[in-house]
Amino acid sequence: MNTKYDLAIIGGGPAGAAAAVYSSRKRLKTILITKDWLGQSNVSEKIENWVGSIAISGFELSQNLEKHAKAYGKDIIDFKDGELAQKIQKKSSGFEISTTKGIYSAKTVLIVSGSSRRKLQAKGADIFEHKGLTYCATCDGPLYADQDVAVIGAGNAGFESAAQLLAYCKTVTLLARSEFKADPGTVEKVLSNPKMRAFNFAVPKEIKGGTFVNSLIYTDTKLGSDIEIPVTGVFIEIGSIPNTDFAKDIVTLDAYKHIVVDARNQRTSTDGIWSAGDVTDGLYHQNNIAAGDAVKAIEDIYSYLHSH
Numbered sequence: 289m290n291t292k293y294d295l296a297i298i299g300g301g302p303a304g305a306a307a308a309v310y311s312s313r314k315r316l317k318t319i320l321i322t323k324d325w326l327g328q329s330n331v332s333e334k335i336e337n338w339v340g341s342i343a344i345s346g347f348e349l350s351q352n353l354e355k356h357a358k359a360y361g362k363d364i365i366d367f368k369d370g371e372l373a374q375k376i377q378k379k380s381s382g383f384e385i386s387t388t389k390g391i392y393s394a395k396t397v398l399i400v401s402g403s404s405r406r407k408l409q410a411k412g413a414d415i416f417e418h419k420g421l422t423y424c425a426t427c428d429g430p431l432y433a434d435q436d437v438a439v440i441g442a443g444n445a446g447f448e449s450a451a452q453l454l455a456y457c458k459t460v461t462l463l464a465r466s467e468f469k470a471d472p473g474t475v476e477k478v479l480s481n482p483k484m485r486a487f488n489f490a491v492p493k494e495i496k497g498g499t500f501v502n503s504l505i506y507t508d509t510k511l512g513s514d515i516e517i518p519v520t521g522v523f524i525e526i527g528s529i530p531n532t533d534f535a536k537d538i539v540t541l542d543a544y545k546h547i548v549v550d551a552r553n554q555r556t557s558t559d560g561i562w563s564a565g566d567v568t569d570g571l572y573h574q575n576n577i578a579a580g581d582a583v584k585a586i587e588d589i590y591s592y593l594h595s596h
């Protein structure tokens with residue numbers, strides 16, 4: 289069995305990086321297990337609300353977070369990059385975390401494993417993934433220059449993706465299954481572009497094509513009729529699912545599989561396990577919130593370790 293750590297941090301997004309900075313400054317013997325250091329906004333071209341930076345690309349933000357965590361953590365944190373947590377088990381004095389590469393023992397655990405993209409449920413969506421259907425407008429958008437494309441999603445991510453695509457695509461059609469949920473200012477700005485159109489109460493039914501996508505069928509739920517639109521690219525922005533599979537047997541989850549936490553201190557239902565960021569049932573999910581909540585958790589973990 290390996291060293292017994294004071295703390296195991298699971299995740300390397302904004303919450304994981306903030307936790308690492310605080311745990312190393314508090315000299316907690318820590319292990320940080322993360323699949324990668326790419327927080328979800330890594331794909332954003334420009335982030336304008338990361339406090340302290342007027343504007344920063346998502347990729348640069350991720351790199352800065354990793355650099356910051358490792359600058360202070362290099363002597364006190366064991367970084368396990370490219371490793372996935374698979375299970376957490378309660379032991380007599382702490383927890384055992386099984387990963388894709390090893391088993392580690394820690395007195396306390398902070399789960400900051402964030403969320404992953406929700407997949408489109410429509411006929412053909414799986415067949416055409418990476419063949420015209422994609423989950424990243426920033427990464428793949430330029431491949432669709434001068435083409436007609438669709439964006440699926442009612443929220444900010446959908447409208448922001450549409451805004452990016454308008455820079456090079458011939459037309460962009462946004463489909464929302466409900467009312468538009470993005471900020472009114474963003475909706476207004478995006479819809480004012482003459483290359484843009486958007487329909488609400490439009491539910492994707494089928495993605496069609498040959499080798500690559502060539503059309504999309506959606507149901508207009510107000511009219512009860514199916515409509516086919518010719519598009520060569522379909523960009524999906526329909527939210528995310530919390531990465532909690534490995535933790536589902538040890539902490540209480542809500543109906544959406546978020547980890548239930550006490551918002552005052554980020555404690556979960558299990559004594560000795562904390563959680564922060566997008567993986568929790570916190571009402572609002574943002575980079576600054578993820579980082580701040582992780583800091584709150586570390587403060588509480590530090591007090592806990594010094595009183596147990």
Ligand SMILES: Cc1cc2nc3c(=O)[nH]c(=O)nc-3n(C[C@H](O)[C@H](O)[C@H](O)COP(=O)(O)OP(=O)(O)OC[C@H]3O[C@@H](n4cnc5c(N)ncnc54)[C@H](O)[C@@H]3O)c2cc1C
Pocket residue numbers: 298299300301302303304321322323324325326327328329330331332334335336337338371372373374400401402403404445531534564565566567573574575576578
């Ligand atoms: C396209 C997009 C744009 C966004 N733009 C903004 C914005 O402009 N401003 C803003 O404030 N917020 C933005 N957000 C939201 C923001 O990205 C999230 O709130 C934030 O990333 C949450 O941070 P987190 O650390 O909780 O989780 P995540 O960023 O999801 O990081 C989770 C980490 O855990 C790791 N991980 C996952 N599962 C495991 C496992 N089993 N074992 C080990 N490691 C694991 C992942 O590799 C990752 O490193 C955006 C989100 C998206 C999707």
